[in-house]
Amino acid sequence: MSTIPLNKTPLKASSLNEVPANQATISQLPLSDFGKHRNALVAKMPNNSIALFPAAKELTRSNDTEYAFCQHKNFYYLTGFNEPDALLVLLKNEQGNSESILFSLPKDPLHEIWQGRRIGQVKAVQEYGVDASFSVADITTLLPSYLNNKDQVLFGFSDHDFAAQVFTWLKQVQSSVRQGIKAPQHLIDSDPLVAELRLIKTDNELALIRQANYISGLAHQRAMQQCHVGKFEYHVEADLLHEFARNGARHPAYACIVAGGDNANILHYTANSDTLKNNQLLLIDAGAELAGYAADITRTFPVNGRFTAEQKALYQLVLDAKKLAINAIKPGMCFAKLNELTNAFLTEGLVGLGILQGEVTQLIQDKKIKDYFIHGLGHWLGLDVHDVGDYHINTDREQRRAFEPGMVMTIEPGLYIPLSDSSVAEKWRGIGIRIEDNIAVTATGFENLTVNSPETIADIEALMLTAKA
Template sequence: MADYEAILKGKYPAKAHARKVVEYMRSKNKDVSGVLYLEGQKTKMIEDNDGEAPFRQRRFFYYLTGCSLPDSYLTYDIQSDKSTLYIPPIDADSVIWSGLPMSAEEALSLYDIDSVLTTPEITSLSSSSIYAIADQVSTSVSPVDTKLLKEAIEECRVFKDEYEVALIRKANTISTLAHTEVLKRVKNAKNERELEAVFLERCIANGCREQAYHSIVASGTAAATLHYVDNAKPLNGKLNLLLDAGGEYNCYAADITRTFPISGTFSKESRQIYDIVLQMQHVCTNMLKAGALWDKIHLTAHELAIEGLLALGILKGDKEEILKARTSVAFFPHGLGHYLGMDTHDTGGHANYQDKDSMFRYLRVRGNVPAGSVITVEPGIYFCRFIIEPYLKDPAQSKYINTEILDRYWEVGGVRIEDNILVTETGYENLTTAVKDVDEMCSIINGGS
């Protein structure tokens, strides 16, 4: 493993990304030439307010610039391999409040760009073939194509280079500090929002000012809600906490989930479910290498879930019949994982949300996973009444579920364990170091090191 801090001392490889995007475009149309044109996100004001809305750079623009400045533009001349970044000029009124903006000289030294001009100079752009992204053109530029560039960037983003992996490593390292701090504080916390604040503080203090997504801090039965957003309920009387949270470092995400006992000791039922999910994650992660079929790995996760729930008596009957009936979807309704990068649910997964097979409908990645991709492995087992009760009312499904034993598990809520995995030619590398061993987690919760 290369030292990611040493790698990050260099520039974000924007030119290499531009060349890769052009190569993809030419694989679709060998005559591609002219100029790539991209616009950064505009400064937006909060509605009915004189304050600016939180800024989030457009990922397409960032991929070819590494630039997080708002109101900027990029042109990349395919023939000459020349990239030009256009940044806002000095606005005297703005300087009074915000200070001097980045200069062209500073931008040239900071970004992997050949030339830096100011945005008014974009009017001089002329080319017979301009490739842009639909609904992201605000100037007088007239693109010849508004589809191919977007497709090319989305597909190229699947393959992470060394610099991008280093960014994800750093996001994971900082997020692990935050996850660990939550473990240290959970036993004495009063409610979910306290723990969300703990996570945010550690991320911001260590360099992840932005979050990759809104944290899920779900206690007790709330953990059965996959994207729980309340984060405000009291912890008293609850068995477990599911923490799904990740910081964002320079536009790259971590996405980590851990489930642990609030008291520092798992209940019998909670530990049983945790061990099943941990095995699901272990086996499925070990199946990863370049070319592995993600659909098959997801299917394996369901087979393991069925075996585990049969062993506990929650499910009953023949394993193959249960698999064919898709009864396990009641307990594991989401996909095994997704690509990770600049977006938490990153591009290029080719999901099919119209799939009539309930086991694969929410699978965000379909097909073979390539070397260089970063993917999450996040199996889970949940006890959500809203999802499970329709199965209990369906005779074709209820015959496989033992309601008497199921009743012992509702308070477990849900267990999910999620790591961020770099796929290699021969296997994988786990970029996530947050503790998930039960003894280690409980030791931290109970005041150990």
């Protein structure tokens, strides 16, 4: 089995925490970028059409308190506006000229005393670049006039509640047909149009995801440094969240997975309630969200700071597989081909360790690696952790879409051998390993955005043992 060259010299803490001098850091997108997003979508809209995009609603957590607000991602992509209950309307006339209208909650002094300040209609135009803004109370009055005489209406078919509202508005318009009102006759799903735009990241979006990765890397370092036998998994989760917030990322991009020992063999384990034990591995899948954009990083390391021989053998195999896949990324490559490379490499490696038995070629053909590598190799990343964008999946469920510059994805090979697996030697049981980086496709290859999360055995052990000294 061939191996991928690795850095033999442990990284210094100072180098882990340095941002490259040629890379600008930003904490949010300029508001003008959202106008560019709208313009790009308008260019895809047919003439004489209207597009409707709702904001998210606040969700009650208990009695009169709400969950932390999370904006509808397509609405946010087109506006940068982070208040609930709003509505974006994009109009394109027969000549191709366009107009953007934002309906939002009005200024309300009493509400703002209790719940916080609102943008209001004046600032919506001044700061967010829309052509006009009205109160949400005006939607019922104004929207029929926007729908009148339009040929097509675009909205997201996946949002069933909003789709029902659109049909209500259309019926309202249709009921006035005797007054010369004409309702749109054609419906277009806007989700694929926005998804294609979101799939290719701008330079500013890449800078933001890069910064989210950097903050996440600091959190993974802290987790390694603070980890020790006897801690609870939720103690480590608290270290992650502390480091996110301390560096400006108020929220995780998803529920942190902090899985000690056999818990790592539960792919979406989020209980984070068990005690960390000696000679266990700890798998952490955690990423920060910064101004709406996500990082998604996984690291696996020994609770006591030293890999056992078996842990080291499996870990190195997964790490080499990750490097093999990442090094192959370039325009024109696809997930299907990366999967072929990675699956063959992992199969050969498990045969070498005696975990798989048989002839390598036949094992690859039979896809026996899926007994131990049970999830996909990666996914798109952006405003959502599992971001939107067509993978061009064929009848064999292969993801054949060719990579293009500006795409961002995760690469996350793993091996999972639960304690209950009696088909392997006992020394391998209870080990679960995943290593995940975030990768941007460039014109000539790739950029690994996950640069300060230690991953080699030497770097991890050096960082952890120095912290314990």
